Amino acid sequence: MVRDLAVRYENFMALEGANLSAHFGEALGIVGPNGSGKSTLLKTIAGLLQPSAGSVCVLDKEPRELPPGTIAYVPQIEAVDWSFPATVWDVVAMGRFPRLGVFRRFGAEDRKAVRHALAQLRMEDLSDRHISALSGGQQQRAFVARAIAQGPRVLLLDEPTTGVDEQTEESLRRVVRELVAGGLPVLMATHDLERASDWFDRIVVIDRRVLAIGTPDEVLKSGAYAAIREHTHTHGHLRTDHESHAGHAAHPEITR
Amino acid sequence: MIEHLVAPFHYAFMQRAFLTAILVGVLCSTMGTYVILRRLAFIGDGIAHASFAGIVIAYLRGTNFYLGAGIVAVLTALGIGFVHRRGRISLDTTIGVLFTGAFALGIFLMSRQRSYSVDLQSFLFGDILSVSAQDVLMIVALALVVAIVTALLFRSLLYTSFDPVVAQASGMNAGAIEYVLLVLIALTIIISLQAVGIILVAALLVTPAAAAYQLTNRFAPMMALSALFGALCAVGGLYLSYYLASASGATIVLLATVLFFAAVGGKQARLAIARRT
Structure with missing residues (x-):
């Protein structure tokens, strides 16, 4: 779905070398700190941003070539x-x-x-x-x-749980799971890591590049999840020190 | 009373003026709904002033002013859209640069003439009583084009006005729709120039819609109410100008201004009553 994707804002590389795919009937969580490229990734999949390198393919087409109504995008409110x-x-x-x-x-x-x-x-x-x-x-x-x-046919959610109460969050989680059970692929950006396994079938950890992708358990064991959790909890955002994540970036993509 | 209402219609020029006033009032205030909600209030003023260059060029070449003003207004509208999107310059700055440039061109060309007709000045302040039968036909034709395109694009214009990013993501071409809207606004301004003039046309685009915005919280009723206010102000203003021997454009805009403050007062009164109960 997303191959070698890079997105640049003028002099700033928001995302590079991103590879990931989502499947029908799957909730894919996009986890990362503020400024890690979560929203950029979703906007590029939605066809709102043009890749500066690589490609995005949704249902075998570029996003802008899809029939109207194919992609639903829910931005921050x-x-x-x-x-x-x-x-x-x-x-x-x-x-x-x-x-x-x-x-x-x-x-x-x-x-x-x-x-x-x-x-x-x-x-x-x-x-x-x-x-x-x-x-x-x-x-x-x-x-x-x-x-x-x-x-x-594809649903993209950009941090829908930010600033909402627990009841709303649970209501949104239930709806997402119902949609996924109905076969819809759902991609959702979040920086809330606590309940990742309740929401998602797989998660992708990004910090301008893909650090790890797999089931919540697999990503948890990879170490990338822990690094994100530590930094989002203690500093509010993750260091963009890609050298230190080289091991995670090499983590094989896990597809179902 | 009836006599007073009918009296102006004894003159053919007044019949044409009333027909023009209703068309201009309804059209301006309908498009004004988008102008208000997209925060484009400055654009009406900008395009109207820019069209002055087209009027002068048409006058110097002896061609129809609708053609000259129309071409310059549409080019300015598209230019505003293009520079804003591609140049990453804020909309108000873009409008400010382009409209003053075009307006200056009009004044430059006019000043190069040894003598210029006062006809050109009538476009600054409007002269609805001078609308000819041919002008009425042109106004009706342009108004029909604007009305049909607006009706066809009603949902697209609504969605992209509220949430252009999500509308774009769901497959609508928000950029193209914005360009179409700018052209529709430009045409609406051209239709209205003879009635209310360059200086005041922006008021007719903004004021009735702003009054309607005070009184309803749904889009379609706002548009309908705005059109009704526009028609009432245009017709009422024309009657008043007939009996007060005042400038028609200014009288229409003044009436709209009074209506706006009445709507603001009505809303405040309604809120105060709601707080008490």
């Missing part, structure tokens, strides 16, 4: 203007727009998809509420509901 005149229903309904194109009407099937997405996130009671009146956790759930309403 600060990214939009929450005073925009829209209710929860309106935002979730937007998930249907890419597939409808210019001429198709928003019909019964679309309304059903929106209701279903709201129900999965247990947000039916909030559907008429203006988005500015939602808590941070509810806003995050509305974004995830919009992604589900889209009916994507």
Whole structure:
């Protein structure tokens, strides 16, 4: 899926030599400290950034060549203007727009998809509420509901659990596992390592390059996980000392 | 009362003026919804001023002003989009650079003439009473183009206004949609120039939509309310200017300003009542 990927922002190399793949019916956690390239990786897979080297292949195509609605991307919630005149229903309904194109009407099937997405996130009671009146956790759930309403074939989540309460986190985890059980590949960036094994089938540890990839247990044993955990807990971010990670980078990719 | 309402319609030029006012009011305030929500308030002012260069060039060449102003306005709109995206320069800076440059070109060309007609000045302040039958046809045709494209792209414009990044990730071409919107805004401004003039057209783009934004928290009602406010201000302003013998463009914009403050007051009153209950 991602081969020898490098992404550069002007003079800054955000990601280099990244290789990884995700499978249908799998939740892949992307773990790393702040500035490690998690969001860059997701944005590149979503087709929002162009690789400066290497390639991204989603369902045998480059992301920008995919039919509308194929990839659903859930960014961090600060990214939009929450005073925009829209209710929860309106935002979730937007998930249907890419597939409808210019001429198709928003019909019964679309309304059903929106209701279903709201129900999965247990947000039916909030559907008429203006988005500015939602808590941070509810806003995050509305974004995830919009992604589900889209009916994507790949779901990308960028740190959806940041700043949300435990109940919302558990609700999101349950939804992700349901989607994965339904066969959807889910790639999710997170710096929360505590419950990685509850969320993900595999995790990839990155710090501008892939340090390790495998099941949570395998990555835990590789040492890369421990280094991340130590640095995220004690310093807030990991040193970008790639020399010291050479051993982890050489860790063989484990695919199922 | 009825007599006063009907009296202006005895004149053909007033009939054309009312038709133009309604079209301009509805169109400006509908597009104004996107202008407000995408924080493009400065762009209306910018494109309107830039179009002055096109008006002067058309005047000097003896061609239709819609053509001259239209070409310059659309090029400026596309230029703003291009420089903003490719040059990594903030939108307000881009607009500031391009519109002043184009406006200066218009003044430069005008100043090179030994004598210039006051007709050019009428574009600065607008003169809705001078709209000819041919102008009305042109305005109707352009308004139809803007309305049809806006209706077809309604969902794309809405989604990319709220969340352009996610819309792009889900397969929409947010960049192309932004360019189309800029062209639609440019055309709307060209349609409105004769009615309210370069100086005041930005107000008609922004004020009715800003008033509507005070009164609703959903997009489609905001757009409908904005169009209604735009039409009411245009028609009401024209009536007032008829009886007060005032400049039509300025009267329309003043009425819209009053409506905006009434909407702000209405919202504050509603919030105060809600707090008490």
